[in-house]
Amino acid sequence: MRATTIRDVARRADVSVASVSRALNGHANVHPETRARVAAAAAALGYVPHAGARSLSLARTHSIGVVLPDLYGEFFSEIVRGMDRETTARGYHLLLSNMHADAELAALAMRSMRGRVDGLIVMAPQLDAAGLAAALPRDLPAVLINAAAGTGCPLLRIDNATGIDAVVAHLAATGRRAPVHLAGQEANIDGRERREAFAAAMARHLPGAPVRVVEGDFSEEAGARAVAALRAAGDPFDAIVAANDMMALGALLALRDAGTDVPGEVAVTGFDDVPLARYLSLTTVRIDLVELGGRAVVRLIERLSGSGEVDSGEAELVGAALIVRGTSAVATETRT
Amino acid sequence: MRATTIRDVARRADVSVASVSRALNGHANVHPETRARVAAAAAALGYVPHAGARSLSLARTHSIGVVLPDLYGEFFSEIVRGMDRETTARGYHLLLSNMHADAELAALAMRSMRGRVDGLIVMAPQLDAAGLAAALPRDLPAVLINAAAGTGCPLLRIDNATGIDAVVAHLAATGRRAPVHLAGQEANIDGRERREAFAAAMARHLPGAPVRVVEGDFSEEAGARAVAALRAAGDPFDAIVAANDMMALGALLALRDAGTDVPGEVAVTGFDDVPLARYLSLTTVRIDLVELGGRAVVRLIERLSGSGEVDSGEAELVGAALIVRGTSAVATETRT
């Protein structure tokens, strides 16, 4: 059976489709009786407006597209949660899509959203400004998260420098002298920034100490591998400053497996403060991921409904705060 | 500047819009040269088809709507992850929406998806068959997850009975004699089923022992509260069989805080096997959440593209397997 359309309602209420449209959308200029007849007919028929047709006519879909590197892990799900909150509060919908590392596919994914959403929230830490600019559809307003600057789009960034600086300061203050940075991919903007921030922080808080870095890729396995590599190398170290929580976790478990006392011999710190971190008592840098996602939505919707006021396009930094937990607690006296 | 439409492309390639449509959609009956001219024009103009208009014309959106109780927590994000995988593999998009407990709002959320998606995946553990039937739009094919039977929609259910039975059998086999069930809400179908399964399993594996149940609501806090209540009551117990992992976690942490030895004095088990469970070494029942989400998508898309072959509408049970970890390990000898 064909779905009931506005015409069915019009016929049953014995008015024109225009009146049905006006009545149902709460326009002022509708006779009360007409409005009632329409409402009754719609109810009787179980009429539900066709959002697609509505969108085409209004040139407004009330949905926003979200393009993320991938949907796995607590990091992303926290962000999506924040987006969802703001989005439903404003009557918008969320259309998900994950962006493949390949710029070509990324562009395809974004283009496939044209006519389906009013705007885009894109998280593309692995694309540079040029790649991003090429992939972004020209006629879709976008808000970027953790992406390269210089695309002209509003941008939300994590304050990596402040976060890493706080970590290193904390370690230095609690007596650590030989920290090693467990880095994320160089191709990832956050990986790159945190690595640079580490070097800067070392110079500030432990001048003279060597800046040691082990390569990683943000995965738990990378954390374990890094520990193995460090033990093989033999150079002593008393702290691992991981570029994110999952690597910190991998390192932490590997250290404990090997019988190393954490935090006694080695301190371990992460970044992001995913929910998991609290359970494992991991010292880390807290980013309010829910807030980050929410802000992106708010900023995009403001831009969408903005009556011409242009968004400054400026990068907005979201805070990063040190959370000290068990993996970096001051070593208690070891000697009896 | 107006976005470029199919007409702009037609004008530039000096052909009709019909030819552009045919060429771009890879229809056979297009002259090679025409096809090339169209492709060139489209590329030059940076033309991207308007998905909304396309949907209206084709009566097919290539998106599927997902309605979940809420998007928080690992439980849901794992499911969404599975959906995303199958969905992108098939060229579909995912439109998220969270369902409020209120049946009225739930109905609204689902209706707002009409004309926006081709079908729905609904997870509504708290609605009964009647409520669900009332909320589901009549013209949108739907697949249900963890919902009441009898709506006529294909249904995916977790095998709660098998899972709980395995837990109780394991506890009985390892010497536990006084387990307590930490239940989910009675209004939640999984909460109800697991509670009933617990009683049945007790009768089978520990005949004669009392069936003890403490009320909870699937939250971590409920786990802590339950432990407090049990200690206050004073009745001895040697195992907590929680209806989900988060409650098990809450109970576990509360027990340890109180100095109770887990698993020495009390064993703790969960249900779901969220990623967190592995890190905390929680014995639990593993459900392949990713697979669950994926199956739902596959089943829905099959139904959407099914040439009339009616889905049996039968409930499909997804497996649940016991995972023994540290919180229920056989107590090692306590005496020296």
Place this chain on the structure above:
DNA sequence: CTGTTAGCGCATTCAG
């Protein structure tokens, strides 16, 4: 092979 035409379902001009 190609162009013309008629919708998809709805909101909105513009006349009455």
Place this chain on the structure above:
DNA sequence: CTGAATGCGCTAACAG
């Protein structure tokens, strides 16, 4: 206050 007509952008019949 209401109805008839037009168009959103695209695809699919139907003729050429």
